[in-house]
Amino acid sequence: METIETLLRKNGSKATPGRVAILSVLQKKCIPLSINEISASLPVKLNQTTIYRTLESLTDSEIIRRVELGHAHAHYEMVEKQNHHHHIICKECGKIEDVRICGTEEMESSVLKKSKLFHNIKSHALEFFGVCNGCVKN
Amino acid sequence: METIETLLRKNGSKATPGRVAILSVLQKKCIPLSINEISASLPVKLNQTTIYRTLESLTDSEIIRRVELGHAHAHYEMVEKQNHHHHIICKECGKIEDVRICGTEEMESSVLKKSKLFHNIKSHALEFFGVCNGCVKN
DNA sequence: TTTTTAATTGCAATTTTTTTGCGTTTGTGA
DNA sequence: TCACAAACGCAAAAAAATTGCAATTAAAAA
Known part of the structure; x- marks a missing residue:
């Protein structure tokens, strides 16, 4: 601890x-x-x-x-x-939910494979935007 | 056109x-x-x-x-x-390269499958950060 | 073509967000 | 305990974004 x-x-x-x-x-x-x-x-x-x-x-x-x-x-x-995650954000009310998707490591290596200007990736940012269930009702 | x-x-x-x-x-x-x-x-x-x-x-x-x-x-x-893409940005000089990775649709459906608060996704943002080849040399 | 109308614009002012310089204070390792 | 770099507070300014309102203008209707 x-x-x-x-x-x-x-x-x-x-x-x-x-x-x-x-x-x-x-x-x-x-x-x-x-x-x-x-x-x-x-x-x-x-x-x-x-x-x-x-x-x-x-x-x-x-x-x-x-x-x-x-x-x-x-x-x-x-x-x-130990808790790598991203977010989904409501476009109406701004509510935030954590999102745990795997595959980001594969993504990074796939990006580097295609890139002409980069040979390393230090970090990435990934956010999703939608309308939450509460706001959809209104 | x-x-x-x-x-x-x-x-x-x-x-x-x-x-x-x-x-x-x-x-x-x-x-x-x-x-x-x-x-x-x-x-x-x-x-x-x-x-x-x-x-x-x-x-x-x-x-x-x-x-x-x-x-x-x-x-x-x-x-x-017809040209959906993301970016990789150099943390040193700010240079930007376009990144075409597939799999974002699968990502979105996987996110929705796990989400408790959302049933739809309107868009997403994905950027990678690294140090470009030019800046690595210096 | 002219008229009408709502969308768009410019201006001036303001708010919000972020940064800078500098002198003072404070953890921390010696 | 002391020295010193790191961290802090203050005041000011710079940078980014927003607001209200009156004037203008693109586009649809007449």
Whole structure:
């Protein structure tokens, strides 16, 4: 059982109260959160600049990742290697469901086979958009 | 051979010089462009509000689509049904290569099979990120 | 061709999101 | 305990996106 503090130090970051708080929020909520949502969920008030810089740093360390949900602003969620997943997002109400599809490794090797300009893939982003059952009814 | 004007009218839009110009740019460049890139490539100057609203309207009509490349702003490209594709983006220099992978239909049905909240998928976004051959050397 | 009408546009202002510089504070390893 | 790089807060600004309204215009109707 690895604590958030350990996780941070392992990646060469300082385990400050702010960083721990941000990671705790992301870990607890389990869905991609916007900057505002993160900020509002923090038990301690953090400066917006600090939040932006922390999220950038944690993204570089691949402790969290940035998710694009089709809005004009970014969302972030925890990276859990044993829980690789994507999302399906409702175009009406924005509801998010995790999606576990296999085959992404095969996809990557197939992409590299065809690519002329790339010989490696570091990551990928895959999101589905639809209308959820609730919104279909209305 | 369908003209841009026809395409617009078919979708219930007016074929104004501005819209035609924006679509011409997207059609010619063939890669996802940012608002600024579109604006700078236009033969006529268009107000930024007009550009934003036009892109929104064309996206709704599915004539173009919004692409997220991991930057803090959106990109747009033409939708060509006979040329469904995704992208691989260099994390260093931003270079973009088109990626044609099959299997996205199977993916969508597999997603729906597992989903509890959704019974339909309208679209999906799939981008790969890596370091291109040129940047690997440096 | 002229008229009518709704769609589209430009402008000015504002909001939202993200970034930057800099001086101060604070974890952490020595 | 100390030194130092990492992290922080603050203020300001830059970048991206949105809004309301009046004027214009493409396209259908007359």
